[in-house]
Amino acid sequence: MEVKFAVKRYDPITNADKSTQTYTAEVDEGDMVLDALLQIRDEQDPTLAFRGSCRTGFCGDCTMTVNGKGAIACRTKVKKAWDGAEDGAIELEPLKMSRQMKDLVYNAREFHWNKFRAVEPWVDPVQPPEKGEHLVPGGHDKHLTESMRCTQCGLCDQGCTVLVVDKTFVGPAALTKAYRVVADERDSRKRQRLDKLSLPRGMWDCTHCFEASEHCPKYIEPTDRIFDLHDMAIKAEAGPPKVVHHYKSFAASVKAHGWLDEGRLAIETEGFTNVKGLMKLLPLAVKAGLKGKHPMPYMLHKKRPGHEQIKRIFEKWESKG
Amino acid sequence: MTTNGQVKTKYAFYPGCVSKGGCPELYEAVVQVAEKLGFELDDKALESAGCTGAGVLSKEVSDPINARTFAMAEAAGLEIMTICSTCQGIMTQAHHRLKDEEYRAMINRDFLAEEGLEYKGTTVIRHMLWAIVEDFGLDKLKSMVKRPLNGLPIAHFYGCYMKRPPELMVPKEFAKTRKTALEDVIEALGGKAVKTSGRGKCCGFPILTSNEDNSMAMLGDHTLDAKAKGVKAMVTPCPLCHLQLDGKQADAEAHKQEEIDMPVFHLPQLVGLALGFTPKEMNLQRHLVSTKSIEEELGIGVEVKA
Numbered sequence: 001m002e003v004k005f006a007v008k009r010y011d012p013i014t015n016a017d018k019s020t021q022t023y024t025a026e027v028d029e030g031d032m033v034l035d036a037l038l039q040i041r042d043e044q045d046p047t048l049a050f051r052g053s054c055r056t057g058f059c060g061d062c063t064m065t066v067n068g069k070g071a072i073a074c075r076t077k078v079k080k081a082w083d084g085a086e087d088g089a090i091e092l093e094p095l096k097m098s099r100q101m102k103d104l105v106y107n108a109r110e111f112h113w114n115k116f117r118a119v120e121p122w123v124d125p126v127q128p129p130e131k132g133e134h135l136v137p138g139g140h141d142k143h144l145t146e147s148m149r150c151t152q153c154g155l156c157d158q159g160c161t162v163l164v165v166d167k168t169f170v171g172p173a174a175l176t177k178a179y180r181v182v183a184d185e186r187d188s189r190k191r192q193r194l195d196k197l198s199l200p201r202g203m204w205d206c207t208h209c210f211e212a213s214e215h216c217p218k219y220i221e222p223t224d225r226i227f228d229l230h231d232m233a234i235k236a237e238a239g240p241p242k243v244v245h246h247y248k249s250f251a252a253s254v255k256a257h258g259w260l261d262e263g264r265l266a267i268e269t270e271g272f273t274n275v276k277g278l279m280k281l282l283p284l285a286v287k288a289g290l291k292g293k294h295p296m297p298y299m300l301h302k303k304r305p306g307h308e309q310i311k312r313i314f315e316k317w318e319s320k321g
Numbered sequence: 322m323t324t325n326g327q328v329k330t331k332y333a334f335y336p337g338c339v340s341k342g343g344c345p346e347l348y349e350a351v352v353q354v355a356e357k358l359g360f361e362l363d364d365k366a367l368e369s370a371g372c373t374g375a376g377v378l379s380k381e382v383s384d385p386i387n388a389r390t391f392a393m394a395e396a397a398g399l400e401i402m403t404i405c406s407t408c409q410g411i412m413t414q415a416h417h418r419l420k421d422e423e424y425r426a427m428i429n430r431d432f433l434a435e436e437g438l439e440y441k442g443t444t445v446i447r448h449m450l451w452a453i454v455e456d457f458g459l460d461k462l463k464s465m466v467k468r469p470l471n472g473l474p475i476a477h478f479y480g481c482y483m484k485r486p487p488e489l490m491v492p493k494e495f496a497k498t499r500k501t502a503l504e505d506v507i508e509a510l511g512g513k514a515v516k517t518s519g520r521g522k523c524c525g526f527p528i529l530t531s532n533e534d535n536s537m538a539m540l541g542d543h544t545l546d547a548k549a550k551g552v553k554a555m556v557t558p559c560p561l562c563h564l565q566l567d568g569k570q571a572d573a574e575a576h577k578q579e580e581i582d583m584p585v586f587h588l589p590q591l592v593g594l595a596l597g598f599t600p601k602e603m604n605l606q607r608h609l610v611s612t613k614s615i616e617e618e619l620g621i622g623v624e625v626k627a
């Protein structure tokens with residue numbers, strides 16, 4: 001099968017201009033994109049730079065952009081990419097979130113290694129261990145199996161909608177790693193970690209848009225791991241006061257009324273004593289009110305029939321701990 | 322069921338908090354448009370249902386609350402119809418987890434039994450957008466259009482939860498209808514669906530509290546991209562997206578230092594306009610960004626206040 005690849009090239013030494021070079025290769029039906037790249041480098045162009053290691057989708061090294069989408073080159077079939085090619089060639093570029101270093105190699109340190117480092121991705125148990133070693137009873141790590149499979153390929157970051165507007169956001173890849181250590185029962189710094197993850201540009205900047213989960217090739221569901229981190233933080237009352245108020249008010253409203261009281265949510269999110277924050281709400285509230293868009297006034301919120309049952313469910317959950 | 326040649330479909334109506342709170346115009350538009358289409362919205366079946374949790378409440382408490390809602394619809398023998406992407410997304414995810422028999426049994430035993438309820442796992446939850454495309458049919462919708470949108474360039478803005486996670490929201494058996502449901506409705510109404518970069522992206526609403534700058538940057542990018550592509554209005558099946566796209570647009574203009582002026586419709590409002598409802602009936606006057614430019618494009622006379 002003859003296919004064409006349009007590779008976005010860049011050589012930092014000889015050629016400052018980024019250009020696209022087209023290669024034609026004869027590949028087998030079952031070949032992966034990484035196989036084809038290795039073949040091109042061996043047979044046609046030894047200067048072509050790309051990353052690749054395990055060739056089995058295990059190491060997360062050969063991440064690149066294939067036809068505009070983040071992909072693991074060793075798990076992407078050439079045939080499928082060729083079928084999806086729009087301009088008569090499979091388009092290959094480095095990951096978009098970071099700086100192109102050379103050809104398909106992006107700057108991993110600048111982008112995700114620094115983010116991983118920021119979440120201190122190692123378990124920190126109490127020392128010295130009580131029984132000579134840090135034992136985890138069988139089944140107590142069940143919830144971690146998914147996040148332990150993370151190859152740190154960075155594809156979830158590639159899909160993240162927040163990183164598009166703010167490169168300083170810690171991002172789903174590092175947050176998935178953070179979950180892996182925060183949720184490990186051996187770790188002794190859970191609270192401290194949750195506080196740190198709650199700093200600006202940390203976990204509360206995530207919008208839960210599920211792009212990360214959609215982009216993860218390992219089905220780790222990074223978005224759900226961030227939800228889990230948020231749950232842990234709210235339970236521990238870690239997190240910026242405004243966010244904690246927001247979550248608590250939301251829960252209190254549903255618990256009391258069966259549904260959400262938007263007026264109360266806005267006010268309690270700012271905090272009753274935060275006059276400046278409350279004043280900030282006013283212009284929009286007035287504008288919306290004049291248009292007949294206001295949520296029902298605070299305190300007049302009607303309880304929904306069945307609200308006692310919702311309250312009972314909440315109490316049951318709270319009693320489960 | 323047929324009444325006057327119309328397919329009548331009955332649903333357990335789940336309006337969600339926002340259509341009764343920050344976006345009352347949505348609720349009113351849904352009720353009128355549903356009636357016109359012959360959808361029967363049973364508002365009793367889920368009258369005592371709780372909030373879905375909206376992704377704010379922990380799944381540990383929102384799954385039982387949602388299971389309770391599903392059990393009530395199941396007992397009434399009805400599909401649930403939502404009118405909010407977020408309600409739909411959160412319910413679909415809970416629905417998926419509740420397919421696990423062991424988990425469902427635990428929820429039934431620990432949370433629902435006391436009220437005499439049991440969820441057996443059969444409830445179907447369908448957003449109004451899907452109900453229009455899947456149950457009602459685009460051809461029928463087309464035939465009912467009284468005021469075609471005249472090729473007006475309109476951007477479809479799904480919001481996160483109508484599309485993701487894809488294996489739940491756009492599963493293989495629904496790929497045909499759901500992948501382009503909103504575009505297809507726009508086209509059936511006579512408009513021109515314009516692809517913008519924000520079409521399947523997050524509007525930024527969920528991080529208004531934690532990072533308003535990023536939230537405004539997202540909103541600004543999506544609306545300005547639409548404007549650059551010649552779009553005259555946006556349409557969304559999600560009231561939270563509407564609160565952001567319409568309600569916070571002025572803030573995004575300040576953030577971007579650029580005029581945006583992009584009218585944004587709730588899905589049923591756009592359908593309603595094309596079916597011949599007046600702007601007043603669709604409560605367009607409640608929007609913060611004026612929709613007058615669209616009314617003029619469609620040749621709708623300026624409304625005299627009753």
Ligand code: SF4
Pocket residue numbers: 060149150151152153154155156157172173176215216217218219220222
């Ligand atoms: S969570 Fe998935 S997409 Fe993100 S780095 Fe890990 S393996 Fe890659």
